[in-house]
Amino acid sequence: MTIDLHTHSTASDGTDTPAALVASAVRSGVSVLGITDHDTTGGWAAAAAAVESLQTPFTLIRGAEFSCAYFPPSGQRRIGLHLLGYLFDADHPGLKAERARLRENRRGRGEQIVDRLVAADYPITWERVTELAAGGSVGRPHIGQALVEAGVVNSVNDAFAELLSSASPYYVPKQDMDVFAAISMIRAAGGVPVIAHAWARTRGRILDEAPLAELVEGGLAGFEVDHADHDDADRRRLRAFAIELGIFTTGSSDYHGTNKSVRIGAESTSPEALGRLLAQASGVPALDSSAGSAVTVGQR
Numbered sequence: 001m002t003i004d005l006h007t008h009s010t011a012s013d014g015t016d017t018p019a020a021l022v023a024s025a026v027r028s029g030v031s032v033l034g035i036t037d038h039d040t041t042g043g044w045a046a047a048a049a050a051v052e053s054l055q056t057p058f059t060l061i062r063g064a065e066f067s068c069a070y071f072p073p074s075g076q077r078r079i080g081l082h083l084l085g086y087l088f089d090a091d092h093p094g095l096k097a098e099r100a101r102l103r104e105n106r107r108g109r110g111e112q113i114v115d116r117l118v119a120a121d122y123p124i125t126w127e128r129v130t131e132l133a134a135g136g137s138v139g140r141p142h143i144g145q146a147l148v149e150a151g152v153v154n155s156v157n158d159a160f161a162e163l164l165s166s167a168s169p170y171y172v173p174k175q176d177m178d179v180f181a182a183i184s185m186i187r188a189a190g191g192v193p194v195i196a197h198a199w200a201r202t203r204g205r206i207l208d209e210a211p212l213a214e215l216v217e218g219g220l221a222g223f224e225v226d227h228a229d230h231d232d233a234d235r236r237r238l239r240a241f242a243i244e245l246g247i248f249t250t251g252s253s254d255y256h257g258t259n260k261s262v263r264i265g266a267e268s269t270s271p272e273a274l275g276r277l278l279a280q281a282s283g284v285p286a287l288d289s290s291a292g293s294a295v296t297v298g299q300r
């Protein structure tokens, strides 16, 4: 049984529809799937419907990946980070308003990045990028797809290497949520907050042990440790630190369909960690297929 708690659909910047995401999971032997689109629960209903009709035991963990920032007390520059929220009540007003604000900011910021690229004569349009986003949360991968279509780069990954990197002159940051506010709101909505790819060093600056411990003080429930952006040494250190802090660790693919090369189920979470996550959740339940649950009784 493979437990993969972090994946993206067309509700944000993945290329599988929510139903196709569930089908990809089944094909790859994933039987507990987290759907965690950026700043939206827009894929929840379609994923739930797809799971409901499955003929094999399968469990859907509804979640989202929130765009957050840590603001150092000393007034140094903000550090962007991603916070996974699992099984929160999607109707919790504060959190719902924040998701809407974050998505709106993604549109404005995406358009600004496109404006900068257009000003430098790259042959893309904002209209095409919004078509590619198809109503989901807009992200740099959609701009990357437009750059691939225009023949500027060969892949979305190549687009990220330079034009879309955070060091690029075309880059515009997002107006993210304060991570402590996000942790509190996810908890208030009955959800379970887990920091995504905490030490993804290639994406920019990261939080070292002291601020990570502050987040745990603030209610953080777990670290995502097994992730393609972490090397073995960082995985060992993060895992040991989580044990020290008394929190659980997860592993996930962060699958984005063909926008990234990672396969669904490439990294996974232990049944024990899933049990600890489920024990803290009270917003919405994990959803089982009509053929039953993929989660064993002890984890319930």
Ligand code: AMP
Residues within 6 Å of the ligand: 013, 038, 138, 139, 140, 141, 156, 157, 158, 160, 161, 254, 256, 259, 260
């Ligand atoms: P944004 O949310 O608009 O800042 O874009 C960041 C998103 O792009 C994250 O979800 C990443 O998973 C994704 N991403 C980061 N690096 C790459 C890459 N090299 N190729 C494809 N997608 C990437």
Ligand code: ZN
Residues within 6 Å of the ligand: 008, 012, 013, 014, 038, 139, 256
């Ligand atoms: Zn993404």
Ligand code: FE
Residues within 6 Å of the ligand: 065, 082, 196, 197
């Ligand atoms: Fe992320």
Ligand code: FE
Residues within 6 Å of the ligand: 006, 008, 065, 196, 254
């Ligand atoms: Fe992600």
